[in-house]
Amino acid sequence: MSAPIHQRIRLDIEARILSGTLAPGDRLPIESELCLSYGCSRMTVSKALSALSAAGLIERRKKAGSFVARPRVHSMVLDVPDLPAEIRARGGVPGFRLLSRELRPARPDDREESDLAGAGEVLVLHGVHSCDGWPIAYEERAVNVAAAAPIRDADLSETAPGTWLLDHVPWTAAETRISAAIASGPLAATLQLRIGAPCLVIERRTWRGAERITNVRQHFDAEAYDLVARFAPSGR
Amino acid sequence: MSAPIHQRIRLDIEARILSGTLAPGDRLPIESELCLSYGCSRMTVSKALSALSAAGLIERRKKAGSFVARPRVHSMVLDVPDLPAEIRARGGVPGFRLLSRELRPARPDDREESDLAGAGEVLVLHGVHSCDGWPIAYEERAVNVAAAAPIRDADLSETAPGTWLLDHVPWTAAETRISAAIASGPLAATLQLRIGAPCLVIERRTWRGAERITNVRQHFDAEAYDLVARFAPSGR
DNA sequence: CAGTGGTCTAGACCACTGA
DNA sequence: CAGTGGTCTAGACCACTGA
Numbered sequence: 299m300s301a302p303i304h305q306r307i308r309l310d311i312e313a314r315i316l317s318g319t320l321a322p323g324d325r326l327p328i329e330s331e332l333c334l335s336y337g338c339s340r341m342t343v344s345k346a347l348s349a350l351s352a353a354g355l356i357e358r359r360k361k362a363g364s365f366v367a368r369p370r371v372h373s374m375v376l377d378v379p380d381l382p383a384e385i386r387a388r389g390g391v392p393g394f395r396l397l398s399r400e401l402r403p404a405r406p407d408d409r410e411e412s413d414l415a416g417a418g419e420v421l422v423l424h425g426v427h428s429c430d431g432w433p434i435a436y437e438e439r440a441v442n443v444a445a446a447a448p449i450r451d452a453d454l455s456e457t458a459p460g461t462w463l464l465d466h467v468p469w470t471a472a473e474t475r476i477s478a479a480i481a482s483g484p485l486a487a488t489l490q491l492r493i494g495a496p497c498l499v500i501e502r503r504t505w506r507g508a509e510r511i512t513n514v515r516q517h518f519d520a521e522a523y524d525l526v527a528r529f530a531p532s533g534r
Numbered sequence: 535m536s537a538p539i540h541q542r543i544r545l546d547i548e549a550r551i552l553s554g555t556l557a558p559g560d561r562l563p564i565e566s567e568l569c570l571s572y573g574c575s576r577m578t579v580s581k582a583l584s585a586l587s588a589a590g591l592i593e594r595r596k597k598a599g600s601f602v603a604r605p606r607v608h609s610m611v612l613d614v615p616d617l618p619a620e621i622r623a624r625g626g627v628p629g630f631r632l633l634s635r636e637l638r639p640a641r642p643d644d645r646e647e648s649d650l651a652g653a654g655e656v657l658v659l660h661g662v663h664s665c666d667g668w669p670i671a672y673e674e675r676a677v678n679v680a681a682a683a684p685i686r687d688a689d690l691s692e693t694a695p696g697t698w699l700l701d702h703v704p705w706t707a708a709e710t711r712i713s714a715a716i717a718s719g720p721l722a723a724t725l726q727l728r729i730g731a732p733c734l735v736i737e738r739r740t741w742r743g744a745e746r747i748t749n750v751r752q753h754f755d756a757e758a759y760d761l762v763a764r765f766a767p768s769g770r
Numbered sequence: 771c772a773g774t775g776g777t778c779t780a781g782a783c784c785a786c787t788g789a
Numbered sequence: 790c791a792g793t794g795g796t797c798t799a800g801a802c803c804a805c806t807g808a
């Protein structure tokens with residue numbers, strides 16, 4: 299009843315595209331026709347079509363009109379949330395155990411560390427994430443102390459460093475790499491796997507503005523954990 | 535000079551957020567103040583702020599104002615393009631070799647196949663993707679023939695089935711799972727890996743409207759291939 | 771209850787580009 | 790060169806919600 303007109307138009311056209319009624323390449327009615335159909339002004343129609351265009355569902359070409367877009371395979375939305383939050387979302391009880399903590403100057407011969415902290419200090423943390431008491435991921439992290447000074451005094455024995463950082467030093471940019479590896483001896487022991495078992499590896503680097511915050515690498519037992527990415531054409 | 539005003543406003547505020555000048559939680563000027571600053575009407579300011587809100591960079595609350603959002607860790611953009619197109623983008627020469635092709639009714643006792651094609655026919659394809667002549671991925675695919683009938687007669691010996699489908703049966707929804715595995719004997723032989731080597735596994739299911747199109751599983755040599763996801767706050 | 775954003779109108783002028 | 794989308798205005802009324 300009270301849904302905005304522009305949203306009604308957007309959802310209407312979106313439903314026709316997602317159901318296949320409107321196929322890729324099909325031409326939509328021109329804006330002025332849609333104005334008549336929906337009994338509204340051109341600005342309102344334009345708002346709806348702009349949203350569809352921004353979501354990649356249609357393409358708009360001057361003089362020619364608006365067309366249903368051919369979907370491209372890339373640009374899928376990947377959920378990589380804070381791990382404890384994700385475990386909670388899946389109904390488990392998250393845990394974190396800190397295995398080691400070292401505060402020291404960045405090693406100039408370690409490229410990753412000096413990229414992260416220059417000649418400043420790094421806080422190097424190793425730990426294990428668990429779900430319902432079972433280890434599921436081994437985490438190696440380095441924090442640029444200059445970008446997150448209060449972390450010196452934070453109690454990280456139970457709060458995962460990623461969660462602490464998220465609460466105290468929000469990032470503005472991030473990059474994630476996903477790969478695979480096999481469990482070495484120490485890793486297998488920590489995660490209670492057999493040596494040679496497959497692991498999913500997630501590495502992430504985060505920035506706040508121009509400043510680097512943290513590098514993290516997580517190894518997951520591949521049998522217990524995978525990533526699901528959904529294509530989300532509708533926007534939010 | 536000729537950039538639209540709403541875009542200038544959006545990029546301006548976005549730059550301040552990404553550089554850290556505007557920090558999470560900071561309040562933006564109210565719309566009417568921005569109208570004065572930029573010398574434009576409220577609709578134009580509103581368009582810029584709506585785009586920032588849609589991109590997740592700000593949050594808008596009535597009576598309270600607009601605030602720089604705390605970034606959430608999830609919702610990263612993952613590029614999973616058509617594999618030959620991706621190889622080409624990385625500067626390699628893509629190749630595809632079809633190893634087997636089988637057209638038959640879906641097996642009722644195979645859950646994945648019957649979900650895909652009901653009691654109809656499936657086309658089951660196995661093949662290898664290569665880059666500059668080197669095998670990099672083993673692909674197992676099942677196609678719901680009812681949703682893509684012309685594929686019966688397509689020449690798939692050199693065109694990868696995924697590329698053919700993308701050109702002929704555009705999808706409207708997709709779901710991707712990413713996991714890890716170790717190379718079994720036959721897989722290792724096909725990809726020229728040692729048995730037990732780590733592999734990245736990507737499984738994807740695609741729909742066109744309510745209709746299922748295809749299931750595909752690809753095994754990549756983890757040493758030769760990984761996925762990179764970038765956080766893309768700016769939208770397009 | 772007052773301040774803020776959310777939506778909408780009825781126009782206008784313009785830029786682009788395909789017929 | 791005419792049809793289409795892109796942008797913009799100067800107003801208006803309303804819904805929500807925090808002070």
